[in-house]
Amino acid sequence: MDKKNIADNSSQKPNVNWKSLLWTIALLLILNSLVFPYLFKPKIIPTTYSAFISKVDSGLVKQVNIDGNKVYFTTPNGEVDRKGNPIDAIFQTGRMSDANLVDRLLEAESPNENCKIEFSETIPRENSPILNFLLFWVLPGAIFFFIWRNAMRSMRGKLGGNYMSFGQNKEKIYAEDEIKTTFADVAGQEEAKESLNEIVDFLHNPKKYTEIGATLPKGVLLVGPPGTGKTLIARAVAGETKVPFFALSGSEFVQMFVGMGAAKVRDLFSQANKKAPCIIFIDEIDAIGKRRDGITTNDEREQTLNQLLTEMDGFNGQKGVVILAATNRPESLDKALLRPGRFDRRVQMELPDLEGRKAILQVHLKKIQHDEIDLDLIARATSGASGAELANIVNEAALRAVRNNRNSVITNDLEESIETVIAGAKRKGKVISDEEKRIIAYHEIGHALVAAMQTHSAPVHKITIIPRTSGALGYTMQIDESERNLFSKEDLENRIATLTGGRAAEEVIFNKVTTGASNDIEQATKLARAMVTRYGMSEEFDMVALETINNPYLSSDTSLSCSPETAARIDDVVLSIVKKAHEKAKKIIRENENKMHELSEYLIKKETITGEEFMNILKNKTT
Ligand code: ADP
Numbered sequence: 001m002d003k004k005n006i007a008d009n010s011s012q013k014p015n016v017n018w019k020s021l022l023w024t025i026a027l028l029l030i031l032n033s034l035v036f037p038y039l040f041k042p043k044i045i046p047t048t049y050s051a052f053i054s055k056v057d058s059g060l061v062k063q064v065n066i067d068g069n070k071v072y073f074t075t076p077n078g079e080v081d082r083k084g085n086p087i088d089a090i091f092q093t094g095r096m097s098d099a100n101l102v103d104r105l106l107e108a109e110s111p112n113e114n115c116k117i118e119f120s121e122t123i124p125r126e127n128s129p130i131l132n133f134l135l136f137w138v139l140p141g142a143i144f145f146f147i148w149r150n151a152m153r154s155m156r157g158k159l160g161g162n163y164m165s166f167g168q169n170k171e172k173i174y175a176e177d178e179i180k181t182t183f184a185d186v187a188g189q190e191e192a193k194e195s196l197n198e199i200v201d202f203l204h205n206p207k208k209y210t211e212i213g214a215t216l217p218k219g220v221l222l223v224g225p226p227g228t229g230k231t232l233i234a235r236a237v238a239g240e241t242k243v244p245f246f247a248l249s250g251s252e253f254v255q256m257f258v259g260m261g262a263a264k265v266r267d268l269f270s271q272a273n274k275k276a277p278c279i280i281f282i283d284e285i286d287a288i289g290k291r292r293d294g295i296t297t298n299d300e301r302e303q304t305l306n307q308l309l310t311e312m313d314g315f316n317g318q319k320g321v322v323i324l325a326a327t328n329r330p331e332s333l334d335k336a337l338l339r340p341g342r343f344d345r346r347v348q349m350e351l352p353d354l355e356g357r358k359a360i361l362q363v364h365l366k367k368i369q370h371d372e373i374d375l376d377l378i379a380r381a382t383s384g385a386s387g388a389e390l391a392n393i394v395n396e397a398a399l400r401a402v403r404n405n406r407n408s409v410i411t412n413d414l415e416e417s418i419e420t421v422i423a424g425a426k427r428k429g430k431v432i433s434d435e436e437k438r439i440i441a442y443h444e445i446g447h448a449l450v451a452a453m454q455t456h457s458a459p460v461h462k463i464t465i466i467p468r469t470s471g472a473l474g475y476t477m478q479i480d481e482s483e484r485n486l487f488s489k490e491d492l493e494n495r496i497a498t499l500t501g502g503r504a505a506e507e508v509i510f511n512k513v514t515t516g517a518s519n520d521i522e523q524a525t526k527l528a529r530a531m532v533t534r535y536g537m538s539e540e541f542d543m544v545a546l547e548t549i550n551n552p553y554l555s556s557d558t559s560l561s562c563s564p565e566t567a568a569r570i571d572d573v574v575l576s577i578v579k580k581a582h583e584k585a586k587k588i589i590r591e592n593e594n595k596m597h598e599l600s601e602y603l604i605k606k607e608t609i610t611g612e613e614f615m616n617i618l619k620n621k622t623t
């Protein structure tokens, strides 16, 4: 394994001897003054002064020793030690200002043969001045020094770099040699694999390329939403090429002290040059590669970025060092990073489509025991899910199979775990009154009915009124028959009408409104707003972009780019879209009130019904 100390200066060496010497002295002193005396001291029994006097008067005391303000005395008590010699019990008591004590001791009888009580006073011991100096000045100083030094060192370890005069870098950058991940582990993402295959091929037989004079792209930037397999595919490239793999996260470069991150970059590249051909992978590169905006400054990050740019320019592309980097915020990267000669190739990782989701599910299902799975259904039900989410769904399904004492996963486990991921786990303990249950059932049937009565709506797959931990009291699940990429204005209007269907049912049937529609309202508003501001679907604003998405891969947060007057008019248009959809939903429900009752009663009885059951009841009545 490699290790690299940036400045392995030997000036620190003598400290080691000093240190052990001082430690030894300190240890001996501590042992000497604290531990040994207690270790070898006989047992001392505390007693009262009056007991002492009465023992003296009764002639039971052999020896008395006065030490400071303590009085120690011995009496023969007949106990023997391990060798069989008799031991005297030692008692201790406080010294009182007893002027007669000496006279009393002189007079008293004692068990000593032909003599009185032996008594003495201990002379206070004076330490030598040198010892005192060492003990009270040098030792505490030394101890504090070492504590401080160790604290600094561990702090430096955490910050990972050089610090002040301690010019050592204890951080080591290791290359991983044997990576097992291969392209077979990355499902879908065919374009990305194709693009990266060239790099794999170059590292396998560089000659083919150098003969013609071609150089490898130095840097490849993997871009895409979280969980699409960027980290995974980078490892797969290393696994395919079987070259050393240096993997670091961008945040590992950003240090507390200016210059440390840059030193780490230098270190990384010098390591990589020695190990070429090899792959450097910088995950989440936006941590260092953020655009320099000129407003806020961050010296450390800028120095690190500059160092990275310099290193990337400096090394020879034919040597076979490839830099992969991943980010889900490509729009925030500095332009300098993206120019040719640096990260000049961009590999887009997208959320998987229907086929991609099937492939990913298959990759992960391979790792677990399972029966025949309706892959198509699961893939359709997980529209918009990332690879990471699919991996999670498969694992949840396996856990559910174990919970139900099965040794193999079935389709139903996967369906259930999708719901768990979307809506949270079932809340068994939640108490819902019959009256509320009725409202919830009508609300859900309202959604389903409005969906079913409009053309081009995704078919209803499942309706349930079992509450979930996410707070949902029930939900209606719709699954499209095939992957949709385009939605017409009518599709979106239908979708909004479906969202308002729940509330519409409450109004028509119970003639009252509840809080149960809050999530529907939020979604409907968002959709209507997007129609106006981003999709150009209103008469009023035609094809003018009024909002932009901030981080396309991370959230759907938008910023308005129009005047306040326009913003007010947008609100009006959004309102009218939602209102129109709401009216339409109410009309559908009024026209089908009988079916509403029938379906809702059925749902209350069953709690969960399938789309098929729903459609059967609906169709029986109409035909
Ligand atoms: P990213 O780096 O893009 O955020 P990761 O590479 O860390 O995502 O993916 C997380 C996990 O999701 C992977 O370990 C893998 O289990 C799963 N995963 C993501 N994409 C795929 C894919 N295309 N094929 C198989 N598994 C995938």
Ligand code: MG
Binding pocket: 230, 231, 232, 283, 326
């Ligand atoms: Mg990642």
Ligand code: ZN
Binding pocket: 443, 447, 502, 503, 516, 517, 520
């Ligand atoms: Zn609803």
